[in-house]
Amino acid sequence: MAIKTDMSKAYDRVEWNFLEAMMRKMGFREKWIHWIMRCVGSVSYSVLINGNPTGQITPSRGLRQEDPLSPYLFILCIEVLIANIRTAENLGQITGLIVAQASPPISHLLFADDSLFFCKAVPEQCNSLLNALNTYGSGSGQRINFEKSAITFGKKVPHENMENLQNILGITTESGNGKYLGIPELLQGSKTQAFAYVQNNLHKKVNGWTAKYLSRAGKEVMIKSVAAAIPTSQCRAISSLKDYKFTSFQTPKASRPSYGWRSMMAAKDLVTKGLRRTRNREDTLVWQDLWLPDETARPPTITHDYDPNLRVSDLIDPVEKEWDNSKLRSLLHPNDIPLVRSLNLKRNPGRDGYCWNLTTSGKYSVKSGYMLILSGAISVNERLFKRHIGNDPSCPRCGCAEETINHTIFTYPPAMQCWALSTIPSVLGVFPSENLYTNMDYLLSRSNTGGTMEELTRVFPWIIWYIWKARNEKLFNGREFSPMDTIDLAIRECNAWFLANEVIDPGESTMEPRTPIEVPTFICRVDGSWKNDETTSGVGWILQLQDGSIDILGLQGCHRQISPLHTELKSLIWALKCLLRFQRYCNYFVTDSQELVKMIATQRTGRPLQLNLTSLKLYGRPTKMDKWSTRADPVTPKQTSW
16 A cells, blocks of 8 residues: 655744754764754744734744755655654564565655655554654654545455555545656556646647747747756656657658758658568568568568458467468468578567668668668759759769769769779779669778778778869869879878877787697587578588597588578577587687677677577577688687687
């Protein structure tokens, strides 16, 4: 049961001698106590008779209501009540409310003079609580207003017990519809309806007749001032209602959106192109939502009459928690079945979510994001014309019919000269080409290969940037930059950036000699086979002894996984499972997938691979792992600790 008490004239009834004794008991210095009591006791009152102050009344108790010091002094006094409640708790006379299995019991919630107490609905605990309140009241001067106090009983308390407990406490009012600190005491059913009064009150204040004569800026100031007056607790409750369904991308259209909101909504359609539904698919519709892990996330191909309300969870065997092959063959196109089987299922239920379909890990990456939006991110004339901002899509420098992004950066004659003068190899018909994505893929793929090729192509971001700046200087300032000047500037800026980020090696002479690496007893090599045009994948592992001889091995075929990374991770999980079954202890694993090593080391991945990582933890994560060479000769892998 919960008891909400109302202290009658709480501030006016505080006894000064009680406050002074309380501060002395808490260890305040006498000089400090003297200062505080001078502030409290300096008040005096006069009575107005016919408009003239008459007499002088010197009180002996009470705290001034508007004094900023008064709430702190009242909190010091309330510490006596808290001590009484805790003493009763320690003696087992009061049992607080337990909100969770591992949480401590809560017997009281106090905020200044607003008090809320919790105990079991039994006469003994009610008497103990009442004794604690009376003891505090006799010393501090506080008195409970029983008419304004209320009780809230639990659902399992019998009706006859309720009347007995009300008689013991002297509180006859049953609550539940009131408020504590501005929040409803009981939240049942829809939270949107429970807090609808806050929105209604705000709407009434903002849309009153006085607001009709305000300008747009004046209304904005008024809304901020009214919203600032709402208690913080209510604001947090309102924010938890999730009026804007960002997870489902269903947002209401504002009549006068801000610039930031317009920018977010402008990117909405673009972002949704890279999203795919994940998890157990309880809320995912088979024929409408984008959930198949194809190059572009899509629903299955419709080949016959279908149920529009069919959900992906209906395609899963509820007992085995696996895909129901009979339903897949009867409902889906044969080409879509391998894509469905490549999706891993989570055995524990959970809400559906989204992942980024353009990366194997399911997490957004800068590279994939730029590849998705690059076709419309730069304000060239062709893009401005399509946005109805400009009236001429042609190139103002060479007269080409359309000034596209690819034309500006790659195929405009001076731009082509820049690329020819750079250190990046040009391939006839491949780079530069008429396709923007082909050009960007050529640059990005060669900038991460390592060695000489990476050194040659690392300058390309600076070349793109200064080609774009040269174009703007020509159009807006009338200044010409030759291709040679552009390339020289890009190379200088690139070298300066890498020089500033270079880590200085203190030298080998100052380093202590490294101790030889101890070769482990067992080395487990794992690998996976994945082809984009195949319907199956393969996984395997080999457990080798210290001398290189093979102890045991395993090979297995499986349904085609979403990506090579999924296949590599599946092979590692299967190897751990088999080693556990054969009672082999191996803490050193090697793989040819650097991406797998990095993902397991950081434990950072998206939703699709998160299910596999959960399975990896069940069988024990390897303690050492590294990328290994695929050459035929034996290779001693470099040891890496996790």
